[in-house]
Structures are given as structure tokens and as C-alpha cells.
Amino acid sequence: MELVLALSVGVLFGSGLWLILRPRSFQLITGLLLMSYAVNLFIFAMGRLSVNKAPITPSANVDPAQFADPLPQALVLTAIVIGFATTALYLVMMIGARGLSGSDHVDGEEPKP
Amino acid sequence: MSVLPWMQHLVIVPVLLPLIVGALLIPVNQSRHSLKFALGLGSGLLLWLTSVALLLMADTGHWPAGIGVYLASNWVAPFGIALVVDRLSALMLVLTATIALAVLVFSARRWDRVGVSFHSLFQFMLMGLNGAFLTHDLFNLFVFFEVMLAASYGLVLHGYNLRRIQAGMQYIAVNLVASLLFLIGVSLIYAASGTLNIADLAARVPALAPPDAWLLQLGAVILALAFLTKGAMWPLGFWLPTTYASASAPVGAMLVLMTKVGVYAVLRVWLSVFGEQAGALSAFGLEALAWGGMATLLFGAIGMLASQDGGRMAGFGAIMSSGTLLAVIGQSDGTVLTAGLYYLLGSTVAMAAFMLLIELTERIRPPGSALLALTMEAFAVEDKPEDPVGIGMPGTLAFLGLSFGICALVITGMPPLAGFVAKFSLFHALLGAAPGEVPASTWLFIVLVVTGGLAAIISLMRLGVRIFWASGVIKPPALQVTEAVSIGGLVAICLALTVQAGTVFDYLGRTTDGLLRNADYHQRVLGEPPVQRAPLQEGTR
Numbered sequence: 001m002e003l004v005l006a007l008s009v010g011v012l013f014g015s016g017l018w019l020i021l022r023p024r025s026f027q028l029i030t031g032l033l034l035m036s037y038a039v040n041l042f043i044f045a046m047g048r049l050s051v052n053k054a055p056i057t058p059s060a061n062v063d064p065a066q067f068a069d070p071l072p073q074a075l076v077l078t079a080i081v082i083g084f085a086t087t088a089l090y091l092v093m094m095i096g097a098r099g100l101s102g103s104d105h106v107d108g109e110e111p112k113p
Numbered sequence: 114m115s116v117l118p119w120m121q122h123l124v125i126v127p128v129l130l131p132l133i134v135g136a137l138l139i140p141v142n143q144s145r146h147s148l149k150f151a152l153g154l155g156s157g158l159l160l161w162l163t164s165v166a167l168l169l170m171a172d173t174g175h176w177p178a179g180i181g182v183y184l185a186s187n188w189v190a191p192f193g194i195a196l197v198v199d200r201l202s203a204l205m206l207v208l209t210a211t212i213a214l215a216v217l218v219f220s221a222r223r224w225d226r227v228g229v230s231f232h233s234l235f236q237f238m239l240m241g242l243n244g245a246f247l248t249h250d251l252f253n254l255f256v257f258f259e260v261m262l263a264a265s266y267g268l269v270l271h272g273y274n275l276r277r278i279q280a281g282m283q284y285i286a287v288n289l290v291a292s293l294l295f296l297i298g299v300s301l302i303y304a305a306s307g308t309l310n311i312a313d314l315a316a317r318v319p320a321l322a323p324p325d326a327w328l329l330q331l332g333a334v335i336l337a338l339a340f341l342t343k344g345a346m347w348p349l350g351f352w353l354p355t356t357y358a359s360a361s362a363p364v365g366a367m368l369v370l371m372t373k374v375g376v377y378a379v380l381r382v383w384l385s386v387f388g389e390q391a392g393a394l395s396a397f398g399l400e401a402l403a404w405g406g407m408a409t410l411l412f413g414a415i416g417m418l419a420s421q422d423g424g425r426m427a428g429f430g431a432i433m434s435s436g437t438l439l440a441v442i443g444q445s446d447g448t449v450l451t452a453g454l455y456y457l458l459g460s461t462v463a464m465a466a467f468m469l470l471i472e473l474t475e476r477i478r479p480p481g482s483a484l485l486a487l488t489m490e491a492f493a494v495e496d497k498p499e500d501p502v503g504i505g506m507p508g509t510l511a512f513l514g515l516s517f518g519i520c521a522l523v524i525t526g527m528p529p530l531a532g533f534v535a536k537f538s539l540f541h542a543l544l545g546a547a548p549g550e551v552p553a554s555t556w557l558f559i560v561l562v563v564t565g566g567l568a569a570i571i572s573l574m575r576l577g578v579r580i581f582w583a584s585g586v587i588k589p590p591a592l593q594v595t596e597a598v599s600i601g602g603l604v605a606i607c608l609a610l611t612v613q614a615g616t617v618f619d620y621l622g623r624t625t626d627g628l629l630r631n632a633d634y635h636q637r638v639l640g641e642p643p644v645q646r647a648p649l650q651e652g653t654r
Contacts (some may be wrong), residue, residue: 046304060616108279
């Protein structure tokens with residue numbers, strides 16, 4: 001499971017990195033989305049990987065080794081919400097730029113030949 | 114100062130008040146300018162009063178060790194989020210509130226009508242700024258950074274035009290990537306240490322064994338990349354000049370403050386986590402910070418010489434001041450830091466006033482003549498197309514010229530104003546810091562600061578000459594009273610900082626003393642007991 005997770009984080013982040021270096025704003029935003037997925041998975045993995053363990057317990061006095069770390073899960077949730085909002089904001093901006101400049105280049109104008 | 118029981122809740126006010134006012138402002142119709150302005154200004158005034166009260170409470174010994182701790186929702190420190198007020202954060206709160214007030218007054222007659230939701234976005238930005246200064250939890254810091262950035266994305270686009278969109282696209286993309294780095298850094302630190310509370314982290318750092326210590330170092334470096342992108346350290350600050358030059362004047366003034374948040378975050382996290390108590394990891398990365406700061410200083414100086422319009426010049430000026438501050442933090446010495454904080458105060462206020470001034474000076478010249486003046490300078494044309502003889506110096510022009518001169522003096526560090534006091538005490542502290550031989554890097558830093566000042570003098574003089582003397586047709590600009598009041602206020606603060614330099618330095622000395630005593634933080638933040646509920650009387654259930 002470690003290998004699968006590491007590979008997926010790496011592939012997602014690598015593809016995202018390549019895409020944000022591309023000149024079109026659609027590629028840029030796709031890249032940002034892929035990178036934020038990679039980062040979310042990464043945060044999740046930082047709470048140590050575990051299968052079939054509950055993150056919270058109603059009773060006190062339990063063995064913490066039997067439970068998953070709940071904090072990264074909460075962090076991921078917050079990160080997803082914030083990332084979603086800022087990406088949506090960027091999308092609006094992209095549409096505005098496209099409408100005003102007539103170009104979907106990230107510089108807001110077509111490169112001069 | 115007498116402190117009433119309810120005043121302990123003042124700590125949360127700088128976060129809650131702008132949030133509530135910002136939300137209240139959204140449903141108010143855009144046509145009701147004066148109501149919106151009054152609400153925004155009222156919130157700004159209250160924030161200012163709160164910040165000053167917090168500063169007094171932190172300084173007059175109301176809290177033990179001058180550190181006030183507020184446990185959000187009454188959760189004990191390493192588990193919940195602790196808000197911490199010490200002298201440094203109180204000072205930054207006052208600085209924020211002061212500049213925010215000036216900016217709000219400045220935009221009263223013109224800028225807040227250009228687009229919708231200016232005041233709401235402004236309040237949310239204040240919330241993010243204040244929160245970032247108050248919080249003592251790394252992930253909460255991320256949340257407040259995002260609040261501040263999201264509001265700034267909207268504000269950078271304020272007065273929607275193609276130029277702002279082009280700059281905004283890059284600004285937002287760079288900051289989104291920086292936010293991802295922030296998250297990676299925070300999660301690595303959590304993986305290594307199992308905590309996100311800064312004081313708790315500082316306590317756990319000395320006990321970390323190598324594999325975890327490496328992970329922590331990696332996380333700290335990635336986190337620093339995110340902070341330094343905001344603080345515009347070379348080579349992470351390329352986004353800054355374009356954004357500054359294209360943003361509207363009031364937003365530009367707030368952006369000046371935002372670069373300081375990056376510097377503040379570095380200062381706060383590094384001093385507490387990698388302070389003297391950290392054992393093997395003590396002073397980790399400070400040397401890199403010092404060299405990076407110097408490179409930034411050089412980059413800013415070159416950029417300032419190369420730039421033609423005022424907005425870009427201000428952007429590079431902000432980069433220079435960031436670079437100086439980062440190099441100061443890299444020196445990790447108490448007296449140097451005190452001088453650096455004084456420099457931060459003076460340069461931030463002067464730079465904010467300068468951003469506002471630039472917009473007014475652009476009204477002096479009719480559109481098109483800017484280009485003419487530029488080409489005239491480039492091709493050294495001797496005879497001007499129109500003779501300005503016989504045009505007097507109207508009052509507004511005198512005011513603008515005087516304010517420009519004062520700002521320029523502070524920014525360049527020429528005597529007799531605050532900039533000079535800051536640089537002089539900085540050199541004094543640098544030379545006095547190490548006993549015996551002064552290291553070569555310190556000399557290099559001093560040379561760079563002086564060279565940077567020289568570059569700033571040359572470019573600001575060129576700009577001033579072009580604006581006020583050689584602009585051909587001089588039209589007395591239409592100046593609103595509010596705009597004059599706002600700039601006059603900021604300039605007066607620059608003067609007051611100079612006159613009251615002794616008092617300010619005393620305060621800053623106490624600030625750095627507190628900052629370097631990490632044990633106090635640990636003990637205050639983690640030892641703060643939750644509020645006990647009074648036991649219910651029998652029979653009340």
C-alpha cells in the first residue's frame with residue numbers, strides 16, 4: 001500500500017508540475033488541481049498509513065495504537081475546502097481574462113512570434 | 114493601566130470584528146457608499162483601539178512575561194488553537210490597523226466605488242492579517258494566510274482592467290503553488306514531531322532523533338519556501354513588482370503590509386522553534402536566510418535602478434526592505450533584531466504612504482505625457498515641447514512634493530528621518546554584535562545596505578525630478594481632503610517615529626528580549642489553564 005500511495009502522489013504531483021509550466025490557463029488550472037490532490041494524499045499519509053482503524057473513540061482509556069490519527073484527516077478536510085475555494089476563484093479569473101483579452105494564454109496575450 | 118475582566122477577550126477581537134463587519138457589509142447595497150464606508154471605518158477604528166489596548170496590556174505587565182494567551186473554545190494548548198499576544202504581535206496589530214485606517218480614509222471618495230465589495234474584501238483581508246499575527250498554531254496560520262490571500266486576490270483585481278487581470282493571473286498562480294508548499298511543509302513537520310502548536314513544537318525539537326529530525330528540517334525548509342514567497346525573497350519574489358505596479362493604490366499599500374507577514378512568520382517560527390533551546394538544530398538555516406536576504410537586497414537595488422514608473426519602483430523598494438529584514442533575522446542577535454524591527458516600522462509606513470502618493474502624482478500629468486517624459490530621458494532631448502515658465506506651485510503640489518520627499522528620505526535612509534535612525538542603529542548593532550573581529554559577511558551586508566540606499570536615492574530622485582520639475586505641463590492635481598488626510602497621517606507617523614525613536618527603541622528592546630526567551634513561551638502557552646466553569650448550585654438543574 002505504501003508503494004501504491006507513494007507512486008500515486010508522485011505521479012499526480014509530477015503531472016501537475018509539468019502542466020503548470022505549460023502556457024495555457026486551462027493546463028495551468030488542471031495542473032494546480034492535480035497538485036492539490038497529490039498534496040492532500042500526502043497530508044493523509046503523514047498521519048501514518050493504517051487499514052480498518054477508526055479515527056475517534058467514544059470511550060477514554062484505550063490503546064492509541066488501535067486507532068488512526070484523526071488530525072491529518074481534519075487537516076485534509078480543511079485543505080480540500082480551502083483549495084476548492086481558491087481554485088474556483090482562479091477559474092472565475094481565467095474566464096474574465098479570456099473575455100477581456102481574447103486569449104487563454106497565462107500572460108493574458110498571445111506570445112509574439 | 115487598569116484592566117477590566119472582560120478585557121481578556123480583547124485578544125480574539127482583531128479576528129472576530131473584521132469577520133463580522135465584512136459579512137455584514139455583503140448584503141448592503143453597493144449604492145449606499147457612505148453606510149459601507151462608515152461601517153468599514155468604524156471597524157477600522159475599533160481595531161486600532163483594540164490593538165493599542167493589547168499593546169499596552171502586553172507591555173505593562175498585565176500578563177506574566179508579557180505574553181497573553183487566549184485558548185480558543187477553551188481547549189488546552191497543544192490540542193486546541195492558542196492565540197498569543199506578545200509585544201511583537203501587538204506591535205504588528207497596531208501597524209496593520211494604522212495602515213488600514215489610512216488606506217480606508219484614502220479610498221473613501223474614489224476607490225471604494227470603482228468595484229463591488231471593496232469594503233467586505235478589505236475587512237476579510239484584515240481578519241487574515243490579524244489572525245496570522247495572533248495565532249500560535251501552524252495549521253491555523255495556513256488558514257489565516259489563505260483568508261488573507263483569498264481577499265487579496267479579489268482586491269488585486271479591484272478596478273478590473275486587462276493589466277490587473279494579467280498581473281493577477283500570475284499572482285494567484287504563484288500563491289496557489291506556495292500554499293501547496295505550505296501544506297507539504299506543515300504535514301512534514303506534523304509527521305516528524307506530532308504537533309502543530311509552535312510552543313509545543315519548540316519543546317519537542319531537542320528530543321528528536323535523526324530520521325525524524327531530518328524530516329523536520331525538510332518540512333521547515335519547505336515551509337520557509339512558502340513564507341519567503343510571500344516575503345519576496347530572491348529568487349521567489351519575481352511576481353511582486355508587476356503585481357504592485359498594476360494594483361490600485363490602496364491595495365498596493367496593503368500589499369506592502371502583506372510581504373511583511375511572510376517576514377513575520379519566518380521570524381516567529383524560526384526564533385521559537387530553532388532558538389537556543391533546540392540543541393543540534395539550533396540556528397538551523399539562519400545562514401541561508403542571511404545570504405538570501407542579501408541577494409534579495411541586491412536584486413531589489415538593481416530592479417529599483419532599472420524601473421521607470423513609480424509602482425514598480427515601490428515594488429522593488431518593498432523587496433529591498435524584505436531583503437534587509439531577512440538578512441537581519443539571519444544574524445540572530447538581539448540588538449540587531451531590535452534595529453531591524455524599527456526599520457520594519459519605518460519602511461512599512463513610508464512605503465505604504467509612497468504607494469498612495471504615486472497614484473496622486475500620476476494625476477499631475479495629463480495622460481500620454483508620461484511616455485513623452487520617458488522617451489525624452491532615454492534620448493536626452495534638450496528642448497521641451499512646452500515651456501512650464503509662469504506656472505506657480507499650487508498648494509496641493511507643494512503638499513505632494515513635501516510628502517514625496519519625506520517618504521523618499523525614510524525609504525532611502527537619509528538623515529534626519531526614521532530611515533537613517535534605523536540604518537544607523539542597525540550598523541551600530543552589527544558592528545557591536547560580535548566581539549573582536551567583524552566577519553566579512555557582516556561587512557558585505559553593510560555595504561549592500563548602503564549601496565541599496567544609494568540606488569534608492571538615485572531612482573527616487575529621478576522619479577521626483579520627472580514628476581515635479583520636468584513634467585512639462587503641470588496641472589495642479591485634484592486632491593480630495595480624505596486623500597490628503599490619509600497621506601498626511603502616514604507622513605506624520607514617520608516623523609513621530611523619528612522624534613520618539615528613544616521610546617520606540619525601548620519598546621522594541623523589550624520585544625526582542627521577550628522573543629529570545631523561549632522558555633517563557635513554552636511555559637505560558639502550554640501552562641495556560643482552561644477557564645473553569647463555576648459549579649452549578651444544587652437544585653438549579
